[in-house]
Amino acid sequence: MLAAMTVGGTMISCGGDTSGSADTTAAVGTDAATEAVTEEIAELEKLPAADYGGHVVNILLNDQDERFVDIMTEGEETGDVMNDIIYQRNRAVEEKYNVTIVGESDTYDNVNNMLKKEVQGGLTDHDFYFSNCYAAPLASGGFLYVLNDLPNVDLSNPWWDKAALEGMSVSGKVYLATGDISPTSLLTSSCLVFNKKLFSNSDMEFPYEMAANGTWTLDKLVEMTKGLTTDVNGDGKYTLGDDIFGFSSWMCDSPYSLFFGAGGRYSAKDADDVPYVNFDMERISDIYSKMYQLILEQESYFVTDPNQYPTTYECFSNGGAYFCEITLQKIDAFLRDMEDDYGILPIPKWSAEQEDYLSCVNGAGGFVVIPNNPADAERTGMLFEALAAGAYDMVTPQIYEVITKTKNVRDEESADMVNLIIRNRVYDPFYINLCTGYDTLQTQLSSKKEEVASAMEKKLTAAEKAMQKIIDAYAEME
Numbered sequence: 001m002l003a004a005m006t007v008g009g010t011m012i013s014c015g016g017d018t019s020g021s022a023d024t025t026a027a028v029g030t031d032a033a034t035e036a037v038t039e040e041i042a043e044l045e046k047l048p049a050a051d052y053g054g055h056v057v058n059i060l061l062n063d064q065d066e067r068f069v070d071i072m073t074e075g076e077e078t079g080d081v082m083n084d085i086i087y088q089r090n091r092a093v094e095e096k097y098n099v100t101i102v103g104e105s106d107t108y109d110n111v112n113n114m115l116k117k118e119v120q121g122g123l124t125d126h127d128f129y130f131s132n133c134y135a136a137p138l139a140s141g142g143f144l145y146v147l148n149d150l151p152n153v154d155l156s157n158p159w160w161d162k163a164a165l166e167g168m169s170v171s172g173k174v175y176l177a178t179g180d181i182s183p184t185s186l187l188t189s190s191c192l193v194f195n196k197k198l199f200s201n202s203d204m205e206f207p208y209e210m211a212a213n214g215t216w217t218l219d220k221l222v223e224m225t226k227g228l229t230t231d232v233n234g235d236g237k238y239t240l241g242d243d244i245f246g247f248s249s250w251m252c253d254s255p256y257s258l259f260f261g262a263g264g265r266y267s268a269k270d271a272d273d274v275p276y277v278n279f280d281m282e283r284i285s286d287i288y289s290k291m292y293q294l295i296l297e298q299e300s301y302f303v304t305d306p307n308q309y310p311t312t313y314e315c316f317s318n319g320g321a322y323f324c325e326i327t328l329q330k331i332d333a334f335l336r337d338m339e340d341d342y343g344i345l346p347i348p349k350w351s352a353e354q355e356d357y358l359s360c361v362n363g364a365g366g367f368v369v370i371p372n373n374p375a376d377a378e379r380t381g382m383l384f385e386a387l388a389a390g391a392y393d394m395v396t397p398q399i400y401e402v403i404t405k406t407k408n409v410r411d412e413e414s415a416d417m418v419n420l421i422i423r424n425r426v427y428d429p430f431y432i433n434l435c436t437g438y439d440t441l442q443t444q445l446s447s448k449k450e451e452v453a454s455a456m457e458k459k460l461t462a463a464e465k466a467m468q469k470i471i472d473a474y475a476e477m478e
Contacts, residue, residue: 043159043389044092048152051098052379060114061105061130065329067184067366068105070130071387081401082183089390097383108132115371119143124375128384130182133363133432136168139175140473145370145377147174152381159392161185164367167427170474172273176367180396181388185366187329187403189359190257191421192221192348196341198244198322202228208413211345211420215352218262218290221247221323222298228322229299238299240315247300248321250312253362254302255291255441257325260360260426261347262287266438267430267467274471275429277464281453287350288441288452296448304446310334316342327362328403328421344403344414346421356424363434433470436462 061068073087074080090101106114111131115138118125129135138144147153155165161179168176178185199206204224210216228246229238238245264287268278295302301321303312313334316324325347326334335342346357374380400418431438437459444452 043157043393044096044386047096047386047389048382049096050379050382052383053098055099055379057099057101057128057383058126059101059103059128059130060111060126061103062108062111062132062366063105064108064132064364065184065333067130067182068103070182070184070366071101072103072105081398085395085398085402086183089387089394092394093383093386093390097386099383108134111135112138115369116141116143119371119373122373124371124373126371127374127380129369129371130366131369132366133434135176135367135369136433138369139170140470140477142477143372144175145372145374147177147370148172150370150381150384151378153385157385157389159388159396161425163425164361164427166269167429167432168367169273170275170471171478173474176369178365178367179388180391181368181384182366183391183395183399183402184329185361186396186399186422187327188361188365189328189421189425190253190261190347190362191326191328191359191417192323192345193316193326193331193335193342194323194345195316195319195321196343197319198340202322204322206343206413207345208343208417211357211417212413214349216346216348216357217351217354218258218287218294218348219351221348222290222294225294225298225300225323227298238301240301240311240320241318243320245301245315245321246298247294247323247325248302248312248315249295249300249325250303250309251442251446252306252309253327254295254325255445256362256431257347257360258291258294259284259287259441260428260431261358262290262350263354263358264350265430266428266435266463269429275467277430277435277460277467279456279460279463281456284441284456285451285453288444291441291445292450295445302445328418331403343411344417344421346417357420359421359425361425361427363432430463430467433467435466435470437466 059071061071069082069086071086073083073090077084077087093099094101108131111129112135115129147155155174155177159180160177164178165174168174194207196206207216210220225246228244230244231238232243264284265278267275269275294300301315303309313324313326313330315321317335317338319340347359349357370380370384400415403418437456440455440459441452444455
């Protein structure tokens with residue numbers, strides 16, 4: 001995935017199709033677009049050609065946060081970056097295999113329920129389903145095709161996210177996959193943004209150099225934000241819109257982003273690729289202590305009311321916070337009209353000795369699944385691989401353009417940071433399967449509890465039972 005990524009192109013504003021279906025039969029538009037396809041289509045061209053006789057490829061997609069844009073377009077080039085690159089990819093696949101790609105969208109619950117209903121009824125109405133981690137029970141329930149066995153699919157190819165394959169496999173079998181085929185999954189990578197104006201006004205050095213040389217750590221973030229929260233109007237309290245905060249975050253994202261970014265884990269795999277619960281209480285407690293200091297002791301803006309979730313980003317976009325925890329996708333969704341300049345950073349490491357920056361892919365991250373009863377497994381596999389390879393050629397190289405459509409983040413350093421952010425993404429089987437206790441850090445922070453180990457200990461037995469239940473379900477399918 002990263003190998004295909006480059007920085008360049010033209011900045012264009014973003015939109016999304018909400019019609020629920022996509023017409024992708026029009027011809028490719030501008031000469032520039034055609035030239036881009038010609039230059040970047042190498043991997044798709046290497047795949048075997050086939051004529052599927054005008055088959056209609058029906059794809060049902062999760063509409064959460066407009067994730068349907070992984071496939072659905074306006075049916076023509078519009079000048080919107082995401083629309084146009086997905087349109088070009090779709091057209092290239094359609095022409096190579098004589099098919100028509102049609103997407104429709106629904107809630108992820110309905111997507112998962114529809115797949116289950118069609119398999120149970122022996123129906124083959126949809127070729128693929130784009131869902132999220134809530135599709136995992138469909139795998140252990142026996143509703144999904146083993147992707148390792150799907151004809152024409154090679155999961156070792158660079159367009160399949162290796163971390164996802166390793167995290168989601170059980171006994172070597174893969175039922176859920178992601179990678180270049182789902183650009184919105186790539187954009188679900190967690191990161192930080194910082195307000196350059198506030199930094200300059202406070203004579204603070206931008207953290208780019210630390211991030212680039214591998215010394216951007218959780219300790220550094222805590223140190224930099226100490227004392228930054230300011231009661232601007234002097235009323236004795238810290239209030240959104242009136243005061244300045246050192247850090248802004250949301251309870252359903254930041255506990256996971258900071259924990260996994262610092263190398264924390266809840267599970268591991270044995271020699272047979274079977275996951276098991278692995279609570280390292282000392283490591284969990286150490287990371288939590290830093291999170292508690294950053295978020296609670298230092299009076300950050302921490303949103304715990306789901307109805308106030310957007311204010312996490314409004315606080316930052318209105319110039320009310322030095323730092324904000326966010327995902328690449330939400331940068332466009334919430335910061336496109338921000339007046340102040342800002343920069344992008346990876347989630348900090350635990351220490352400089354940690355080998356890589358690690359980006360959490362939260363539960364909303366996209367996974368693509370195939371029902372266990374495809375009408376034509378050979379055709380399904382070929383088109384599955386082709387859509388991924390085509391995205392590797394034509395979509396991923398433009399991802400930076402999708403992220404940075406505002407003038408405010410248009411700098412070379414942020415481009416380098418995006419490369420660091422997507423290089424190593426984390427898929428912890430315990431978290432992705434939402435096992436009992438996965439949300440303990442979130443619960444403790446939201447309740448302003450200073451200690452976490454005892455809460456984790458109380459969840460351990462139930463957590464192990466939940467994981468074992470999943471493993472047993474997979475074993476029964478053998």
